[in-house]
Amino acid sequence: MRRRQYLVLCGLVPLIIGCSPGGPDAPASDTIQPGVASAGAPGAGDPAYPNDGNGGYDALGYDVSITYDPPAQRLDGDTTVTAKATQDLNRFNLDLRGLDVASVEVDGQQAEFTRESDFELVITPAQTLATGRTFKTRVRYSGVPGTGEEGLGAGGWHPSPSGGAYVVGQPHSAAYWYPVNETPRDKATFRVTARVPEGWSVVSGGVEEQTATADGWTTSTWRDDTPVASYLTTVAIDRFTFERSTLPDGKPLVNAYAPGAEEQRSVAARTAEAVEFLASRFGPYPQTATGGIYTDDRIGYSLETQGRPTYANWADLETVVHELAHQWYGNSVSVRDWSDVCLNECVASYSQWLWAEAKEGADLDEQYHSTLDRTRESTRLWSAKLHEATAGAEFDGVYDKGILAMHALRRTIGDEPFAAALKEWPALHKDGNATWREFEAFIAEKAGRTDLAPFFDAWFRGTTLPDDEHLYPGSLRR
Structure with a gap:
């Protein structure tokens, strides 16, 4: 994600934010005993959330x-979740925010359900689900999707200026429009079929399977078979103009422009x-497709929705580089806990400097020094923890202090090991999850080196210069 702010680091236009496979390793709400069915835990185990x-x-x-009527802003949904039981389950939860549930089925049988807290859909299947069993849960629901007020930026279903809608947000967004296990620890494949009135169009991540219009409605299906964290899924509905091409390897490149966003073509190109x-x-x-969803909305951030980032109307080339860098760091390799978000944002932010160095001939050491000269007295910047920050503060320093920290790390260990680590890490954890501490050990x-702990503590967990x-x-010493 890249936030809309003028970064003191670059002196440039607004910047953006954006476990191995196998699901969350959360404690159960009841004590798990072999052969004894119990309820799945109502949380996945992130200490901050x-x-x-x-x-x-x-x-x-x-x-x-889903079927979505833009004038009425009403959504009707029918979602099937395929999952594997990791314990003997007599009850389990899905996350769903604010929509009305009409029915729930588990493997074709009606299941009892209740709503608890702000977003828990608690499901009791007709029969116990044994450990290792793959099962399907179908939920039918409807309503007017909501947009939450999150500290990291409003996440959820956003009506667009032209009357359509799109989905972005982190750490929460998916549960505002479909039932989901809303944690980055539990990545899964994703397919969306959206039915909208004729004249409207749909774009999402992954590959477009089909689009057809009949009886006054247009139905589009987009599919991503690469595991995705739920906050990186999206659907956007508008009167889009599309540009379609391919990467050299044949992967589809689709850019979609909402009305008013056509001027972004030069950036998207x-x-x-x-x-x-x-x-x-x-x-x-690492993704099945690329491109971008260009809105005409002045939302305060753009987001690295998988394969096809969603851009605010202020997005520039730096933003595109940043969000595409997330396709490796954040999307292919996702955080285990949100306190590890520097693994996403510090690297994606530094990719902007790598681009400036390679494409524009920027002297990064000079840029580092000039940035320090401007920020040395900034309590806000230096007090931000890049790792293990408190809930809601995880993003406070990753877009400015994070770039400085990554450049200092590069100069500490040298160009060759730094470049090798950045390239090898995504392959090592492809389609999985990891922690910042694991990244430190890998570096x-x-x-x-066995002496890097003081450096990491000072830069990534420290709160002073x-x-x-x-x-x-290294070369930063004058």
């Missing part, structure tokens, strides 16, 4: 079908170039 996600199962795939550049730094492009291994030893490593 203990109620996010659910335990007791591993989501494998979402098949989301460099998508393939940005993908090629980032692949030279991070390894082969130390690649550099052949680092000592000169860590502030001016």
Whole structure:
């Protein structure tokens, strides 16, 4: 995600934010005993957001079908969740925010359900689900989708200026329009079929399977078979203008422009170039498709929705580079907990400097020093923790202090091990989850260093300006 703010680091226009496979490893709400059925936990185990996600199962795939009427802003949904039980389940939860549920079926049998707290859909299947069993849960629901007020930016269903709608937000967005295990720990495949009145169109991530119009309605299906964290799924409905092409490897490149966003074509035209550049730094492009969803909305951030980022109307080329970098760091390799978000944002933010260095001849050491000169007295910047921040503060420093920290790390360990680590990490954890501490250990291994703990503590968990030893490593020392 890249927030809309003028970064003191670059002096440039607004910038953006954006476990191995197998599902969340959360504690159960009841004590799990072999052969004894119990309820899945109502949370996935993130210490900062203990109620996010659910335990007791591993989501494998979402098949989301919606009908949306833009004038009425009404959504009718029919979603099937395929999952595997990780314990003997007699009850489990899905996350769903604000919509009315008409019925729930588990493997074709009616299931009892209740609503608890703000977003828990609690389901009791007709029969116990044994450990290891793959099962399908079908939920029919409807209503006017909501937009939450999140500290990281309003997440959820956003009506667009032209009368359509689109979905963005982190850490929450998916549960505003379909039932989901809303935690990045439990990645799954995703397919959306959206039916809208003729004259409107639909775009999402992944590959477009089909689009057809009949009886006054247009139905489009988009599919992503690469596992995706739920906050990275999206659907956008508007009177889009499409540009379609392919990457050199044949993967589809689709850019969709909402009315009023057509001026973004010049920025979008460099998508393939940005993908090629980032692949030279991070390894082969890991998603099934690319492109962008260009809105005419002045929302305060753009988001790295998987394969096809969603852009606010202020998005520039730096924003495109940033969000596409997330396709490796954040999307292919996702955080385990939200306190690890520097693994997404610090690297994606530094990709902007890598681009400036390679494409514009920028002297990054000079840029680092000039940035320090402007920010040395900034309490806001230096007090922000890049790792293990408190809930709601995870993003406070990752877009400015995070870039400085990554450049200081590069100068501490040297160009060669730094470049090797950035390229090898996404391949090592492809389609999975990881932690920042694991990344630190990996960096130390690649550099052949056992003395990096003080550097990491000073830059990534410290709340003051680092000592000169860590502030001016290598060629940064004058």
